[in-house]
Amino acid sequence: MKVLVLGAGVIGTTSAYFLAKQGHDVTVIDRQESVAMEASHANAGCLSYGFTSPLASPGLPFNILKWALSGRSPLVVNPNMSIETIKFMYRLYKNCNSKSYEVNKSRMLRIANYSQKALLQIEADFDINYVQRKQGSLQLFWDSKEIDKAKKDISILEKFNIKSELLDPEGCLKIEPGLRYVKNQIAGGIQFTDDFTGNCYLFSNEIYKKCLEMGVNFEFKTEINAIETHNNAVSAVLTSKGEFKADCYSVSLGSHSNNILSQIGIQTPIYPVKGYSITLPVLADKDAPQSTIMDERNKIAITRLGDTIRVAGIAHLTDFNKELRAKSLESLKQGIDRLFPNSYEQTNDLNFWTGFRPSTPDSTPIIGPTPYSNLYLNTGHGTLGWTMSAGSGKLLANLISGSEPEISLEGIDMSRYSFANRTPQNYG
Ligand SMILES: Cc1cc2nc3c(=O)[nH]c(=O)nc-3n(C[C@H](O)[C@H](O)[C@H](O)COP(=O)(O)OP(=O)(O)OC[C@H]3O[C@@H](n4cnc5c(N)ncnc54)[C@H](O)[C@@H]3O)c2cc1C
Missing domain, CATH: 3.50.50.60 (FAD/NAD(P)-binding domain)
Incomplete structure (x- = not known):
């Protein structure tokens, strides 16, 4: 055909x-x-088969308030909201309840699970190199409340045979030695052992x-x-x-x-949720991330891609505005400096990039x-x-x-x- x-x-x-x-x-x-x-083109590079979660969660409305007060919000909404933005936010809000979260997460996991098998099939079909690593990913928490919240997701993950392991700070360091500078500040993490990383481009x-x-x-x-x-x-x-x-x-x-x-x-209720990334050259392997680390509080993903580090995040609701926002660049730089301060070469070219995630409210x-x-x-x-x-x-x-x-x-x-x-x- x-x-x-x-x-x-x-x-x-x-x-x-x-x-x-x-x-x-x-x-x-x-x-x-x-x-x-x-x-x-330059997304965060995580193949998050286990760490698959809907944007709309029961805690999102409260988090938005909390982030707004802290002045460091990973979700940014343009003050001059278009009708499309308002519609998306309303539909997103309608999904911010436990029942929808579980339904949406189950559907996403169904596709993610299947996608992992399909990707392995591609790798079996021909020799493909996309600087892939198969070392799992780490969802990192700064306090015990964040860990308790994440534990609730584990029961849904078990339904889909998604393997995850709860780690104390020492355990986090074993898989990501470059985190040693923040050992005394982090509370622990969940490792999704079956997650991969790689360069989508x-x-x-x-x-x-x-x-x-x-x-x-x-x-x-x-x-x-x-x-x-x-x-x-x-x-x-x-x-x-x-x-x-x-x-x-x-x-x-x-x-x-x-x-x-x-x-x-x-x-289709697809809205362009704008995101940003920077890509930096690795300075020393021992200080650099080995796989993906998702900083749960700051919603920033840090991924090792070959001899570079990709830092990505921010959900910016501003329709199709392609402007590279200086504040987002600052948030991403803080994201890497907070966790892996000595990991990258100082350079003027941070490969600052923006793209639109084609997002449905569910x-x-x-x-x-x-x-x-x-x-x-x-x-x-x-x-x-x-x-x-x-x-x-x-x-x-x-x-x-x-x-x-x-x-x-x-x-x-x-x-x-x-x-x-x-x-x-x-x-x-
Ligand atoms: C900052 C950021 C971080 C992300 N991190 C991750 C991650 O770690 N893991 C993950 O799984 N996903 C991640 N994503 C999401 C992922 O990148 C997207 O979901 C995915 O790239 C969408 O692919 P797509 O092919 O649907 O869209 P696109 O890649 O946008 O492709 C759409 C194509 O359609 C073409 N097109 C559109 N309109 C027209 C037209 N009228 N005529 C001709 N051509 C047209 C465009 O040129 C484009 O090539 C991230 C996204 C962002 C922005």
């Missing part, structure tokens, strides 16, 4: 890989010059090269303007390079998915069919798109091929949103 994949981020690229593997004739369209140039490029070998066609520097429909099906995609036609279409346009989908009546991506018979979605992966990419790509390919999905679609496809129960005819 001829399949057109819209978007060449990590989601579109892995979709193309699994579709090509299943024998389809695949073309990928993207406006950028190569793969993974937007949200997938490198991964996407390696998959891209393999896709080329498998005959996938990439159309870069091509702006997608609209989707044309006829008789409840997509008939063409209109781009800056003309019309593209296929038997089947998949949308993985990240935060921009709604711009195109809303034109044909599909309203933090679960939207994968599966739409009311249009030949249109599929693989989008809305939020804070964990890199983690969920391989499983999402494989799930999508199985659905398009008509094979039985290997995990349930319950709560993953767009039918979980009430507005999705409309048919193309009444989209008006």
Whole structure:
């Protein structure tokens, strides 16, 4: 079958890989010059199979107040809020209760768990190097209250056979010796032993090269303007390079998915939650992080990627404003200095970067069919798109091929949103 994949981020690229593997004739369209140039470019680098949590949690509203008072909030909201921002915050708030948290977390874990298997399958398929490490990740706590809160999550994790280990400060130092400067300040941590780390940009490029070998066609520097429909099906995609036609279409346009989908009546609740990262050269291995450390209080992730350290975080609700915010740079620098003060070379080039996490209010991506018979979605992966990419790509390919999905679609496809129960005819 001829399949057109819209978007060449990590989601579109892995979709193309699994579709090509299943024998389809695949073309990928993207406006950028190569793969993974937007949200997938310089993310935190954690493959958080165990440490998978929704943004909306019962404690979030209280935390927002607490952060606002402390003047060091990892969640920043622009004072001139747009309607889209208000809608996202309201929908997020509706998910801030124990029941939704557990449901959302279970759905995310279902995809994350499957994604780990799919990623290992990719690694078995061909020799792929994305400076990957398989040393687990460490969720770090500064006081016992934070530990007690995290313990509640362990029962959900056990349901999914996610391995985790509670560590005292000494235990944290054993796996991350560079933390010795804060040994007396930290309360402990949870190690997710099955988490991996790696560079998402490198991964996407390696998959891209393999896709080329498998005959996938990439159309870069091509702006997608609209989707044309006829008789409840997509008939063409209109781009800056003309019309593209296929038997089947998949949308993985990240935060921009709604711009195109809303034109044909599909309203996905995806909001661009802006985040930032810096990437620094390692100075001394003994002082540097070995894997991912998630500073739970400050919501900053620090990851070792080859001979560099990536520091990422901040959730900034400011629509599609691409400005590199000086205060966010400061927070990230403080994040690394607080935990690994002697780990990186002093440099003027911090590789300060920003990207938009394509976020749904329930933090679960939207994968599966739409009311249009030949249109599929693989989008809305939020804070964990890199983690969920391989499983999402494989799930999508199985659905398009008509094979039985290997995990349930319950709560993953767009039918979980009430507005999705409309048919193309009444989209008006
Ligand atoms: C600071 C930060 C840290 C993160 N850390 C992690 C992490 O540690 N682990 C993790 O799992 N995830 C992490 N994420 C999330 C992860 O990076 C995203 O979920 C993931 O990259 C989304 O991939 P995507 O392919 O859906 O979107 P994108 O990578 O944004 O890809 C969408 C593509 O669509 C193209 N496009 C859009 N509109 C058009 C158009 N009209 N015409 C043509 N092309 C178009 C874009 O050019 C782009 O290439 C982080 C994100 C951020 C911002």
